């Protein structure tokens with residue numbers, strides 16, 4: 001019988017969607033789609049001090065931007081407290097858990113004593129025989145037998161063994177009634193019938209505790225797949241120190257979601273030496289067997305390269321829509337943009353998309369064709385020698401008189417003019433580019449001139465060269 005795959009992404013809403021979380025979500029999503037299974041979103045918001053609604057919203061927005069749609073949820077753990085309590089009470093009744101009245105201060109004190117004596121700072125089991133407590137706050141702790149070994153047959157790391165003596169009696173429910181991560185995660189994974197738990201390997205050491213809970217509750221184990229960490233270029237764990245780490249930050253810098261997806265998937269997974277993947281290909285090829293055990297190193301240069309690739313490939317219509325906020329950021333006024341015909345804007349984008357690596361860059365380079373005061377690149381200004389200026393002054397009336405202001409006609413005119421001046425075409429074209437765009441590089445200048453139109457070209461020549 002074919003197994004009905006059910007996986008989940010279970011973020012704690014304590015910040016934006018980070019690169020590591022996004023990759024975990026992506027692998028779960030791909031695994032679900034590859035197997036025709038179900039991808040579930042569960043918000044792990046049982047810590048009221050650190051969880052915020054804003055962060056839950058930002059995480060969902062990040063997932064939607066990446067196109068990682070979920071089939072069930074978002075479930076919220078904060079709305080499921082009664083379920084956790086019910087299971088904790090059952091474990092209590094069955095003698096698999098107990099009531100602990102030790103206060104945080106007492107626990108901290110004993111922890112210090114243990115550490116000072118060179119002992120592991122485990123809970124000492126002082127409350128182990130208490131099944132019920134009246135009139136005092138208490139936590140519910142899980143009773144560990146502490147003998148033998150717990151074995152994880154991890155789909156990424158292979159067989160991993162933990163010595164049970166290392167496992168302490170951990171808290172299931174805090175005295176305020178909220179569940180701990182290890183408890184809530186197991187109850188939910190059971191109730192949501194999760195078949196594969198795919199998450200970061202920073203959780204590997206939690207897994208033996210969770211396995212003990214499955215056993216205590218009498219539920220079958222899911223399969224586990226722990227994904228290797230993502231490191232910064234200096235090989236320390238990826239963090240803000242390494243620059244942008246949230247998915248939204250990349251969106252705002254002008255990255256496309258498909259570039260992000262393509263980049264994230266390769267952080268720990270490969271398919272031969274293929275680098276560029278469509279989403280359909282990823283769904284077809286993705287398996288956990290191809291996930292490596294070693295940490296992946298985050299490489300912003302590769303992400304940028306991929307983004308350039310996808311910008312080059314993207315439809316100009318879509319890029320144009322995405323560019324509006326970036327043009328505004330680059331100083332192009334809303335009204336100016338509204339005045340332009342969409343088809344014209346798309347033409348501009350088509351000319352510039354070849355060379356841009358981000359939407360921000362694309363907006364910067366293409367804005368010279370929009371009504372903005374052109375800032376002259378000092379390097380470009382150097383090219384405007386007095387000889388070049390004189391030539392352009394001579395060319396001006398011919399531009400005015402040109403019958404049709406098309407790229408082709410402009411080029412023919414410039415070639416004839418260059419020959420007449422005993423100059424090379426580039427000696428005419430380059431100063432023209434400098435005057436019209438303020439820069440030394442641009443798409444073909446005669447195409448640009450056609451786009452700008454006769455009137456704007458002449459006005460610009462007058463502004464720069466004088467009357």
Ligand code: GLU
Pocket residue numbers: 009010011012044185198199200203
């Ligand atoms: N809320 C946990 C986290 O964000 C989820 C871990 C898990 O997937 O079990 O790390």
